[in-house]
Amino acid sequence: AVVSTQSTGEEKLKQCFAHIESWMASSFLKLNPSKTELLFISHKSDSTPNPVGPKCSLQLSRTIKAVPTTAAQIVPKNVAKNLGVIFDENLTMIPNVSKIIRECNFKLVSLRRIGNKLTKEQKIQLVHTLIHSRLDYCNGLLTGLKKKEIVRL
Secondary structure, three states: OOOOOOOOHHHHHHHHHHHHHHHHHHOOOOOOOOOOOEEOOOOOOOOOOOOOOOOOOOOHHHHOOOEEOOOOEEOEEOEEEEOOEEEEOOOOOHHHHHHHHHHHHHHHHHHHHHHHHOOHHHHHHHHHHHHHHHHHOOHHHHOOOOHHHHHHO
């Protein structure tokens, strides 16, 4: 999106959304505000992230309550989900790790319930299918994760 350098951060963000909506309309697509999530990502040491660059003094995540689009408003969130992966505003991936652990524990409990009806080979196959595949899904995003979080997995 082409954005003028003299506009405020809020105006830049609105122009960006207008550009996205325009592109989607020209491609016969529609922006669904109820499924669209807005996440400002910052360094963990920033108390108020600035998503439009270091030269902008407006701290958008704290000042913009919602971004109006032609259909509705899109409210900034602390976490956003994309392709089943949960991202937080500092990219710590802790919410995603917690979700993976919850899902794997649920599947392990379910397997334990039916375990006496399965052969050892079937149990191994189910663990590989249900647990290892979940641990492997998008695991490249977990690069650089703190050791404490890796141990939890």
